[in-house]
Amino acid sequence: MITIVRAKFHGIRVTGADLNYHGSITLDPEQCALAGIYPLEFVEIWNKNSGARISTYVIYGEPGSKACVLNGAAARTCQKGDEVIIAASASITPDQLYAIKPKVLTFKPDNSVDRVLEYDVFKGPERAFDFRTLDITDGRDAAVALQVPIRT
Numbered sequence: 001m002i003t004i005v006r007a008k009f010h011g012i013r014v015t016g017a018d019l020n021y022h023g024s025i026t027l028d029p030e031q032c033a034l035a036g037i038y039p040l041e042f043v044e045i046w047n048k049n050s051g052a053r054i055s056t057y058v059i060y061g062e063p064g065s066k067a068c069v070l071n072g073a074a075a076r077t078c079q080k081g082d083e084v085i086i087a088a089s090a091s092i093t094p095d096q097l098y099a100i101k102p103k104v105l106t107f108k109p110d111n112s113v114d115r116v117l118e119y120d121v122f123k124g125p126e127r128a129f130d131f132r133t134l135d136i137t138d139g140r141d142a143a144v145a146l147q148v149p150i151r152t
Helices: 031-037 072-077 094-098
Strands: 002-013 016-018 023-026 043-048 053-060 068-071 083-092 103-107 113-122 130-135
Touching: 002 031, 002 068, 016 072, 023 072, 031 053, 031 103, 043 072, 053 068, 053 072, 053 130, 068 072, 083 094, 094 103, 094 113
Parallel strands: 002 103, 016 068, 023 053
Antiparallel strands: 002 083, 023 068, 043 053, 043 083, 103 113, 113 130
16 A cells, blocks of 8 residues: 545645634635545645644635634644645555546635646556646636535
8 A cells, every 4th residue: 555645735825723723724615625625534734834744634614715724733833824735645556546636726825726736647658657747727617616526
């Protein structure tokens, strides 16, 4: 088994930090659905501003809120406005890499989705496992894209 990235938010900005809440990270469920991040799922969070790295679980906030709120002890690792990377992972066998298509969302400064990317592992002419990043944003209305259901 190997551990891979399964879904990722890249460059979302922290909208709040609540030290007195009982833990976790609060995220917009519409954005989570687009990437495939589930409630109560553990995620890794990497702060691009400070370099802090933490692990916590996801709770859903208000749909459409564009929220990214660090709660409990995690609130000490980020300041409002910090850019973070949030990654969900999965354990798979290497042969399953061809079927997994992790979604990566990039963000504008107001936390609206900028791009929807997809990681693709394929068998190339020189390697059994080759890699590319596909931009699947083009040709889609962002408002419609946010309604894409989570794939299981």
